[in-house]
Amino acid sequence: MRADVITIFPEYLAPLDLSLIGQARRRGVLDLRVHDLRDFTHDRHRTVDDTPYGGGAGMVMKPEPWGEALDRLVAGQASRPVLIVPGPGGMPFTQAMARELATEDWLVFGCGRYEGIDERVYEHAAHLAEVRVVSLGDYVLNGGEVAVLAMVEAIMRLVPGVIGNAESLVEESHEGGLLEYPVYTKPASWRGLDVPDVLLSGDHGRIASWRHRKRLERTAARRPDLLHTASAITSADLESVP
Numbered sequence: 249m250r251a252d253v254i255t256i257f258p259e260y261l262a263p264l265d266l267s268l269i270g271q272a273r274r275r276g277v278l279d280l281r282v283h284d285l286r287d288f289t290h291d292r293h294r295t296v297d298d299t300p301y302g303g304g305a306g307m308v309m310k311p312e313p314w315g316e317a318l319d320r321l322v323a324g325q326a327s328r329p330v331l332i333v334p335g336p337g338g339m340p341f342t343q344a345m346a347r348e349l350a351t352e353d354w355l356v357f358g359c360g361r362y363e364g365i366d367e368r369v370y371e372h373a374a375h376l377a378e379v380r381v382v383s384l385g386d387y388v389l390n391g392g393e394v395a396v397l398a399m400v401e402a403i404m405r406l407v408p409g410v411i412g413n414a415e416s417l418v419e420e421s422h423e424g425g426l427l428e429y430p431v432y433t434k435p436a437s438w439r440g441l442d443v444p445d446v447l448l449s450g451d452h453g454r455i456a457s458w459r460h461r462k463r464l465e466r467t468a469a470r471r472p473d474l475l476h477t478a479s480a481i482t483s484a485d486l487e488s489v490p
């Protein structure tokens with residue numbers, strides 16, 4: 249998997265040198281490159297933004313640096329990447345999207361700042377890449393870098409060979425559309441709180457159905473919106489939760 253990140257704050261992406269992602273980069277499983285958008289400016293102040301046409305507060309990212317960055321990275325290449333631009337107005341980023349993006353050969357992440365990127369950049373980029381504006385949630389960050397860190401982690405941990413223990417990816421939140429069940433480890437009793445007996449029973453059938461039940465209850469309590477689309481439940485399950 250190759251991934252490029254275009255940003256005016258390359259140092260914001262330094263955490264991608266750490267832990268499993270960092271190891272995967274050093275092992276060559278992940279070819280992740282960070283680019284400073286200001287390297288694609290030519291004025292003394294390395295300007296990347298300007299005032300918005302039509303007035304209004306704040307600044308807009310100029311199209312020229314983005315155009316040059318995308319031309320340098322993508323134009324003339326044999327393959328065509330998916331360009332992902334995190335933004336409050338994007339499509340929701342979900343585990344399903346992470347799984348789908350983990351199968352792509354090449355991702356380019358564009359980190360917006362200020363009030364956004366000149367719209368013509370998205371239009372131009374559509375000739376070079378599949379463009380997706382993606383939202384992490386209904387809130388506003390100062391820029392896309394934090395969102396890219398989250399998306400890179402969510403995607404790259406699903407890329408074969410990046411994370412050691414593949415089966416740990418199977419049972420987790422949002423697999424099958426349900427939230428994860430509660431987990432416990434030693435000691436069996438802690439400050440008067442005991443691990444549920446079923447988990448100490450060794451009866452794997454009972455444990456599996458207890459865990460499924462807990463996922464249902466937790467999803468019904470915290471994310472009822474997921475219940476009707478979850479693939480992991482039956483109509484009997486739906487009847488059984490409040």
Ligand SMILES: COc1cccc(COC(=O)c2cn[nH]c2)c1
Pocket residue numbers: 333334335336359360361362363364365382383384385386387388389390391392393395
């Ligand atoms: C594309 O232009 C901009 C402008 C400003 C901030 C950002 C960063 O993204 C978010 O704020 C966000 C992402 N998901 N939820 C919120 C991008």
